[in-house]
Amino acid sequence: MREQLKFYIDGAWVDPSQGATTLEVINPATEAPMGRIALGSAADVDAAVKAAAAAFPAFSRTTRAERIELLSAILAEYQKRYADIAAVITEEMGAPAWLANQAQAALGAAHLQAAIGVLQNYRFEEERGTTLIVKEPIGVCGFITPWNWPINQIACKVAPALATGCTMVLKPSEIAPFNAIIWAEVLHAAGVPKGVFNLVNGDGPTVGVALSSHPLVDMVSFTGSTRAGVEVAKNAAPTVKRVHQELGGKSPNIILPSADLAKAVGGGVQSMMMNSGQSCNAPSRMFVPRAKMAEAAAIAKAAAEGMTVGDPNGNAMLGPVVSEAQFNKIQGLIQKGIDEGATLVTGGTGRPEGLAKGYYVKPTIFADVSNDMTIAREEIFGPVLAMLPYDSVEQAIEQGNDTVYGLAAYVQGPEEEARQVARQLRAGQVTLNGAGFDIMAPFGGFKQSGNGREWGDHAFGEFLEVKAIVGWSIPQAAE
Template sequence: MREALKFYIDGQWVDPANGVKPLDVINPATEQPMGRIAMGSAADVDRAAKAAHAAFESFGRTTRAERLDLLGAIVSEYQKRYADIAAAITEEMGAPAWLATQYQAGLGAAHFQTAMAILKDYKFEEDKGTTHLVKEPIGVCGFITPWNWPINQIACKVAPAIATGCTMILKPSEVAPFNALLFAEVMHAAGVPKGVFNLINGDGPEVGAAISSHPLIDMVSFTGSTRAGIEVARNAAPTVKRVSQELGGKSPNIVLDSADLATAVGGGIQSMMLNSGQSCNAPTRMFVPRPKMEQAKAIAKAAAEAITVGDPNGNSVIGPVVSEVQFNKIQGLIQKGIDEGATLVAGGPGRPEGLDKGYYVKPTVFADVTNDMTIAREEIFGPVLAMLPYDTLEDAIRAGNDTVYGLAAYVQGPEDEARQVALRLRAGQVNINGAAPDFMAPFGGYKQSGNGREWGDHAFTEFLEVKAVLGWSQAQAAE
């Protein structure tokens, strides 16, 4: 049983300002408590904001070399706790051990290594005629992160913030908080100066709202649902702080008529079901040429039924979804798909056979879906795929873009044709033929999927202000 009833503020572990308000953290595989955390308040945020604000005075003026050394120390300490972080993610949010080790924890380290590579040569100053442009750290940053890829979303914010000289306050998800607490221990062991990194546990309405609205916080970076993102932006508006958001998605996956159907459909199923479908960029809507739909159904059925579901510490491909709330939401949407007339190809309501406890969901595939059905419009955030037939490629592109979201999109087929389709899809990131992740590529969305970009050098931009110093070069002015 894990227990963490303190917060990390100003370089030390401190008691909550208003006393300990404990919250049980539930293991989704057992439905039993696996730990307890304390829930914070606006008073804790105020204390952390003042510490971060004071720390920025010196940390914002550190040199490139000093920040590179610090990032290197963080990577070194992170590697020492790598297995601990992976184990926590498995226990608190149900990611299979192989996924938590190879991907979940691995992404955290990768973002820091990427930030170091970018920082070595990043141009913080340049001349434009007689004007000198300087990119300076924005100041104190508030981070509100989710439970589905927890350490990934922490690292992709913290790493560029450290690299650019910002200070910060992190509120991780209260659903999966222990990986973040381990990360705070990493930051402390790495020698991060006091006040530069602060962590407060809590929920959105209390701690999240306090972070978003605090006048000493200069920007807020939020990852989560579009509904919650609207509240973050609303709370941030009175202080006119910068708001960067990565929100929901309902990503199209267009299988071209000339694509290898077995590869495209089978690969689409695997990508969709990864992490129990709990990825904002999951390819949840698969568009298939109508004449090939029956063949695609057979491929999808076989692929979905080959995915093993079970104990995340065993050999299963996917584990449970994160909570009872998520389980019930997903079950309701699966039933909605049936009620609205979609063809159930695989899976369906209820737990997989032999699993009587834990928030396990059957890998589910619907076919003959129309783009106005609920399962084609709403973000399900579970292992549920909607297959939609199309008659012409124009129809597929139009329907693919017919969503309030625009985080990601996917195209399967010959490269030249896939490129042309990719350029017409309204999404922040388009994947062609199952391309591997690129840590230098910007990640973020169009429309209600958010604003701003994370990952790579684009992430640095979110944490920098641009100052123009006119008349810097009088010699050029004279000429």
């Protein structure tokens, strides 16, 4: 049993400011408690924010070289704790050990490396005529992060914030908080000055609201559901702070008529199911030519049924979903798909055979889905793929865009045709033909998938204010 009943504030682990309640963290593979944390209050948030505000004047004036040295020290300490971080992610949110090692924990290191690389040459000042344009750190940042790719979503906020000279308070998900606790230990060991980074555990209605509404917080960055993102924006509005949000998705995956069907469909199923479908950019709506629906469904069925589901510490490809609440939501949406007349190709309700305990979901494929069905509209956040037929590429594009979301999109087919389709999709990131992710590619959404961008050099701009100093230089007199 892991336990952390303190918060990291002003460079030290401190007791809650008042009698805090505690929360058991559940291992989704066993349904048993794996740890316990304290839940913070508005008073704890206030202490953390004030520590960050006090640290900001000095930290904002550090040099580029000093911040590179600090980030390099954090990366070195992170590598020392890499195995611990991967193991706890498996334990608290159910990611298979191979995924936790090769992707979940790896992304934490990748964002630190990216921030170091960007910082080396980033232009914070530029002269235009007689005016100096300066990009300065925005101030105190409040970070509210989710459980599905937990260390990734912490690192992609904290690393550029540190690189640009900001101070911060983090509220990680209470469902998977222990990776964040190790992250705080890493930053402490690396010598991050006191008050620059602070961590308060808690729930959204208490700690999240206090953080997003605090008058000394200059910017709040939230990753999570669109519903919760709306509340964060409302809470931030009275103090007119900057709000950055990376929210939900219902991403289309358009298989063009001349695509290699076996490769495109099989790869699309694997991408959808990874992390048990718990990715905001998962390609959850697969558009296939109507004439090829039966063939595509057969390929998808074989791909899904070839995926092993089970103990995340074993050799399974898929582990459990994160919680009982998430399991129940997914079961309800699978049943909704059946009730609304979609063709259940494989999977369905209930646990996979042989798994009586744990929040395991059958990899599920629906074919003959129409774009007005619930499973085509709502973000399921589980291993459930909806396959939709189309009669023309123009119709696929139109229906692909027919969603309140716009985080990601995917296109499979000949290069030039895929490029033309990509230009017409209303999404923040479009992936062509199964290309691997790019740590420097900006990540964020159109429409109700959020605003702003994370990853690489685009992330830096989220944490900077622009100042114009007019009359900086004296114009040269004409000779």
